Amino acid sequence: MTRSAEQLPTVPENYEQVQPAAKPNLGLLYATAGASAAGGFASDAAARALPALRKSPLGKVLPASLLNRGGDRLRAALEVPKIAHVVEGLTVDAEWHEKFCRVVHATPRPLVPGSSETAVFSGALHSLAFPVAMSVLTRQDFPLPVMGMVHLTNSVQHVMNVAVGEELTATAWTENLRTHRAGTVVDAVVTLTRNDGTVVWAGRSGYLAKGQTAAIAGEGARTSEEEWTDSSLTVPFNAPQQTAQWSLKADTGREYAGVSGDYNPIHLSGPSAKALGMKGAIAHGMYTASRALAATGVPSEVPFSWSVEFAAPVLLPATVAVSVHDDGRREHWNGSRVIAWNPKRNKPHLELVVKPL
Amino acid sequence: MDNIQQNAQQSLRRAVVVAGNRIPFARAGGAHANASNQDMLTAAIDGLVARAGISGERLGAVAGGAVLKHSRDFNLTREAVLGSALDPATPAFDIQMACATGMETVSTISNKIRVGQIEAGIAGGVDSASDAPIAVSEGLRRALLQLQRAKTPTQKLKALKNLRPNDLVPAAPTTGEPRTGLSxxxxxxxxxxxxxxxxxxxxxxxxxxxxxxxxxxxxGFFDDLVTPFKGVSKDNNMRADSTVEKLSTLNPVFGKKLSGEATMTAGNSTPLTDGASAVLITSEDWASEHHLTPMAExxxxxxxxxxxxxxxxxxxxxxxxxxxxxxxxxxxxxxxxxxxxxxxxxxxxxxxxxxxxxxxxxxxxxxxxxxxxxxxxxxxxxxxxxxxxxxxxxxxxxxxxxxxxxxxxxxxxxxxxxxxxxxxxxxxxxxxxxxxxxxxx
Structure with a gap:
């Protein structure tokens, strides 16, 4: 089964492609979004927990949409900015890549068998692309509040291996705004291209803005119940046979933040997460997704797609039961499936499906 | 082909077990808690050497090993030989195959004898769950290694800069499988x-x-198989009065998160233990020259x-x-x-x-x-x-x-x-x- 290039996401024709003034910096983006949360709508606890953010000068230049979170409903019709951010000259640093792989238990593989170059782990490419996606999500004209958004799904087409040190261009945009029974969902799409224009990697993340319901402008609006139906994460959850266990320590979120640059306070500590309405610090969805992907037997030289659906968040520290199933090995590999769940409460955390492209 | 194999079989000599010795096994953290792997392996070898009357003999090889091993124990078995009553000219090597380590040492020594490379050797193994190596955390280890490579004060500071308080927590060994994370x-x-x-x-x-x-x-079966060590003469985990009824009162410790009844308890699972064992394996000729009676091939x-x-x-x-x-x-x-x-x-x-x-x-x-x-x-x-x-x-x-x-x-x-x-x-x-x-x- 081969997938034609048409099925790779492309920037919609009516979108304007712009280069952000500076390279997106996640720390600043979160400071922006966090300050809005602390200053705009969250509890006093948030204000106490995030004094630095509240005092941040960035809070003064917040997008209006982030600050205006008092109401449960957005009154105006929603529309995503018809803008794609393009950032050139991104590279994966060798030392960073090794660290990333260590944290998510991935084994670095050669670019092709026998090559002295290292192929970048697909989960690390997501981290490379993520700040560019965030730069779109935190634009002033982006209609949904970023802080507290829930990462529902993530699907990646890993078209070809990228070498550590190779120069790439990231293009990110948002599209497919749609209603969901719990709010509004939007897709953040990022493609990574070589200098010759070849798309090597494309990722699509579905984010839910909880409680945000409003009319959606344009024709593309639709409901997205389908994301919950076609999956193994059914209710009641039928746990598969366990093959592995992840013992996640309390600092797992800080550790992954250290390599991914994703310092979202909901992952860093109990107080910072509680300030944002979580029960405690939760593991990054992409950390669990990367660990799940690293546990599969996907052969390093095969183009593949992986998609992950997140259910209950992993409250840290945690003992996570895992089932890894590979359909065939090496040249006979035909796909993999990983399910991770909370064995005590029998609640699913995620399902990852990997297929050859 | 069959002929060649048969000839190969025929040209092999028999390797026979002539004596065995171990120290009593002790529950971790108990009687042997302060004994190192080297102490215990040396004691097991010395007891065997004394029993077989081969003090000062140069053997063809001693194979031993430990599963939980300090990095300083890189030549554990050779160090035990040097500390034993054997001729210091006896070579030794370490093997590690988890809980099958001892079996693999027996197999290896026997094969050396069977093909005629050596006449006599000792196979054994040791483990201490009490004196287990405690490793520094991954973060501290990397920082210390970087510090060692650093030449200038700036580089040294840089090496320590990334240390976090959590890095100071040591990493104790676990029985977890590295690839699955399950114990x-x-x-x-x-x-x-x-x-x-x-x-x-x-x-x-x-x-x-x-x-x-x-x-x-x-x-008295163990009279010529076990040598007392540190005041212990019998395996101290043994409970002679153990019964199914008594064991049935214990609470399960494994499989509690699985569906269905959890049945594995501390009573029907082995405890972490300290101890060492050694077996003398020789050719039949060597055994008779040394007036030793082979027990089994x-x-x-x-x-x-x-x-x-x-x-x-x-x-x-x-x-x-x-x-x-x-x-x-x-x-x-x-x-x-x-x-x-x-x-x-x-x-x-x-x-x-x-x-x-x-x-x-x-x-x-x-x-x-x-x-x-x-x-x-x-x-x-x-x-x-x-x-x-x-x-x-x-x-x-x-x-x-x-x-x-x-x-x-x-x-x-x-x-x-x-x-x-x-x-x-x-x-x-x-x-x-x-x-x-x-x-x-």
């Missing part, structure tokens, strides 16, 4: 569930282990490994594969065995392996056999007790089983006036296992 007990709980092994059967195996070991001590051994990572097979099920292959190679069946030793990592390991051999489906689909391997006669199983009672200092277990089995074979052959054959099966971490056949001489 050995949790892995075995999956196998226990898969084979539907009952709590009562497990407790029965455990009670028999304690009762058999105690009876063997009572009749090491006939053959077979290692197997299974894919437990995918969940395709249980972590400790490799012996279920190794044994049928070994029997087939030797033209033997389970029914030809007079003694069967199945290492009791957990009572349910023994029961699951035996159930597999009885299962038509398993033997057909997994082993490619037209008939089941067969049923183990319980009266031949672990007759002098096994790891549930004695304890299981990982690398020392193989030497314990080989020495005891060789002695039992010799005694039975003498009593019954016919040769006796024994099968030994030891499972190991990493989905591995080693099977061995011993025969009286």
């Amino acid at each position: 050995m007990g949790e892995h075995q709980a999956l196998t226990t569930q898969q084979w539907g092994v009952s709590r009562e059967d497990q407790d029965q195996i455990a009670a028999s282990s304690h009762q058999n070991l105690a009876a063997a001590y009572d009749r 090491v006939v053959d051994s077979e290692a197997a490994a299974v894919d437990f990572v995918s969940g395709n097979e249980g972590l400790l099920m490799a012996p279920a594969y190794a044994v049928p292959r070994l029997l087939a190679r030797q033209g033997l069946t389970l029914q030809d065995m007079d003694l069967i030793e199945i290492h009791e990592a957990f009572a349910s390991t023994v029961l699951a392996i035996m159930a597999a051999w009885e299962s038509e489906e398993f033997c057909r689909d997994r082993l490619g056999l037209s008939e089941p391997v067969g049923t183990v006669d319980r009266s031949k199983l672990n007759v002098n007790g096994s790891s549930l009672a004695a304890g299981h200092p990982f690398a020392a277990t193989g030497g314990r089983i080989v020495a005891s089995t060789a002695k039992e074979l010799a005694a039975r052959a003498k009593a019954e006036g016919r040769p006796q054959t024994a099968l030994i099966s030891v499972c190991a971490a990493g989905g591995q296992g080693v099977a061995m056949i011993l025969r009286s001489v």
Whole structure:
């Protein structure tokens, strides 16, 4: 089964492609979004927990949409900015890549068998692309509040291996705004291209803005119940046979933040997460997704797609039961499936499906 | 081809077990808590050397090993030899195959003798769960290594800059499988569930282990197999008065998160233990020159490994594969065995392996056999007790089983006036296992 290039996401024709003034910096983006949360709508606890953010000068230049979170409903019709951010000259640093792989238990593989170059782990490419996606999500004209958004799904087409040190261009945009029974969902799409224009990697993340319901402008609006139906994460959850266990320590979120640059306070500590309405610090969805992907037997030289659906968040520290199933090995590999769940409460955390492209 | 193989077989010499010695096994954190691996292995070798009267002898090789090993123990066995009564000109090397380490040392020394490379050697192993290496955290380790490479003060500061308070927490060894993150007990709980092994059967195996070991001590069986160490003369995990009823009161410790009843308790799982063992294996000529009486021949051994990572097979099920292959190679069946030793990592390991051999489906689909391997006669199983009672200092277990089995074979052959054959099966971490056949001489 081969997938034609048409099925790779492309920037919609009516979108304007712009280069952000500076390279997106996640720390600043979160400071922006966090300050809005602390200053705009969250509890006093948030204000106490995030004094630095509240005092941040960035809070003064917040997008209006982030600050205006008092109401449960957005009154105006929603529309995503018809803008794609393009950032050139991104590279994966060798030392960073090794660290990333260590944290998510991935084994670095050669670019092709026998090559002295290292192929970048697909989960690390997501981290490379993520700040560019965030730069779109935190634009002033982006209609949904970023802080507290829930990462529902993530699907990646890993078209070809990228070498550590190779120069790439990231293009990110948002599209497919749609209603969901719990709010509004939007897709953040990022493609990574070589200098010759070849798309090597494309990722699509579905984010839910909880409680945000409003009319959606344009024709593309639709409901997205389908994301919950076609999956193994059914209710009641039928746990598969366990093959592995992840013992996640309390600092797992800080550790992954250290390599991914994703310092979202909901992952860093109990107080910072509680300030944002979580029960405690939760593991990054992409950390669990990367660990799940690293546990599969996907052969390093095969183009593949992986998609992950997140259910209950992993409250840290945690003992996570895992089932890894590979359909065939090496040249006979035909796909993999990983399910991770909370064995005590029998609640699913995620399902990852990997297929050859 | 057949001829060449036969000739090769014929040109091999016999390797015979002439003596064995171990120190009593002690529960971790107890009697041997302050003894190092080297202390215990040296004591086991010295006891063996004294018993066999080979003080000052230069042996062809000593093979030993430990599963939990300090980095300073890189030449553990050689250091033990240097501290022993053996000729310091005796070479030594370390082997590590998790809980099958001791079995692999026996196999290796025997093979060296069989092909004529050496005349005599010692195989053994040691483990201390008390004196276990504590490693610094990954963060601290990397920072210290970077610090060591740093030349300028700035580089040194940079190396320490990334340290976090959490990095100062040491990393203790665990029994977790690196690839799955599941402890050995949790892995075995999956196998226990898969084979539907009952709590009562497990407790029965455990009670028999304690009762058999105690009876063997009572009749003096271990008098020439065990040397007292640090004031301990018997395995201190042993409970002579153990019964199924008493064991049935214990709470389960593994498999509690699985659906179905959790059946694995501290009573039917082996405890962490400290101890060491050593076995003297020689050619028949060397034995007679040194006025030593061979107890049993090491006939053959077979290692197997299974894919437990995918969940395709249980972590400790490799012996279920190794044994049928070994029997087939030797033209033997389970029914030809007079003694069967199945290492009791957990009572349910023994029961699951035996159930597999009885299962038509398993033997057909997994082993490619037209008939089941067969049923183990319980009266031949672990007759002098096994790891549930004695304890299981990982690398020392193989030497314990080989020495005891060789002695039992010799005694039975003498009593019954016919040769006796024994099968030994030891499972190991990493989905591995080693099977061995011993025969009286």
